[in-house]
Amino acid sequence: MIFDALLLDRLRSANNVVFFTGAGASIESGIPTFRGGKDSFWVDFDVETFATLDGFLNNPKQVWQWYAQRRLQIQGLQPNLGHQVMARWQAKASKVTVITQNIDNLHQRAGSQAVLELHGNIAQYKCVRHHPVTTSVDLTVSEPPLCPQCGTLIRPNVVWFHEALPASTLNLAEIASFESDVFVSIGCSMDVQPAASLPYLASQCGAYVLQINPESTDLDEYAHCNLRGKSGEVMPKLWEAVWGECL
Ligand SMILES: [Zn+2]
Numbered sequence: 001m002i003f004d005a006l007l008l009d010r011l012r013s014a015n016n017v018v019f020f021t022g023a024g025a026s027i028e029s030g031i032p033t034f035r036g037g038k039d040s041f042w043v044d045f046d047v048e049t050f051a052t053l054d055g056f057l058n059n060p061k062q063v064w065q066w067y068a069q070r071r072l073q074i075q076g077l078q079p080n081l082g083h084q085v086m087a088r089w090q091a092k093a094s095k096v097t098v099i100t101q102n103i104d105n106l107h108q109r110a111g112s113q114a115v116l117e118l119h120g121n122i123a124q125y126k127c128v129r130h131h132p133v134t135t136s137v138d139l140t141v142s143e144p145p146l147c148p149q150c151g152t153l154i155r156p157n158v159v160w161f162h163e164a165l166p167a168s169t170l171n172l173a174e175i176a177s178f179e180s181d182v183f184v185s186i187g188c189s190m191d192v193q194p195a196a197s198l199p200y201l202a203s204q205c206g207a208y209v210l211q212i213n214p215e216s217t218d219l220d221e222y223a224h225c226n227l228r229g230k231s232g233e234v235m236p237k238l239w240e241a242v243w244g245e246c247l
Helices: 005-013 053-058 060-075 081-092 106-110 167-179 195-204 231-243
Strands: 017-021 096-100 120-127 154-158 182-186 208-212 225-227
Touching: 005 208, 005 231, 017 081, 017 167, 017 195, 053 060, 060 120, 060 154, 081 096, 081 106, 081 231, 096 167, 167 195, 182 195, 195 208, 208 231
Parallel strands: 017 096, 017 182, 182 208, 208 225
Antiparallel strands: 120 154
């Protein structure tokens, strides 16, 4: 794979790099994209039931158990080479921010620090009034326990449909995009707002925008460079080309 010399220069000299990941970054770990179809992961997934607050309040036990199963499934999967390269990049370069739309916790398991999770984390919990679960609550039970602070149901800490993104996280993601010298969009379908606006914000503020995706997206014509391929294949080669060392 031959990389554009300008891209390599910009990555080597960047003071601020953003890696922005979507569902495509986790496919190689075994987590299919939502649009990917009817495999075991998304089978019987009904958006209104499993991805809205009303669905949870109407079927708390069913939704709780569905998320518990998905959480266990994800725990049995491993971060892929793409996640590993991003974690290593964070350790090597001056400032690297990882922003993700994924809820699978795989960046952290690969070693990334301070990941900005726009859609929450399936391994974390909060109550329906958004108190984070920090005290000892038995989460292994078959139906949602009650919040020790307010007595409402405890739910997964993921962003459901009709819910706003966590404001402070989105704010930090916007600042990181604004300040970035190179913004790398990886496996993002670019059709979920407001997250999809981040590469445009970065570009308007002078960043070089690189997109890594096997498929074309709305970002294609806007990105300075498009690399067609999977994260776990492209990222190790990019690492080697930029840093001159093997993984
Ligand atoms: Zn509460």
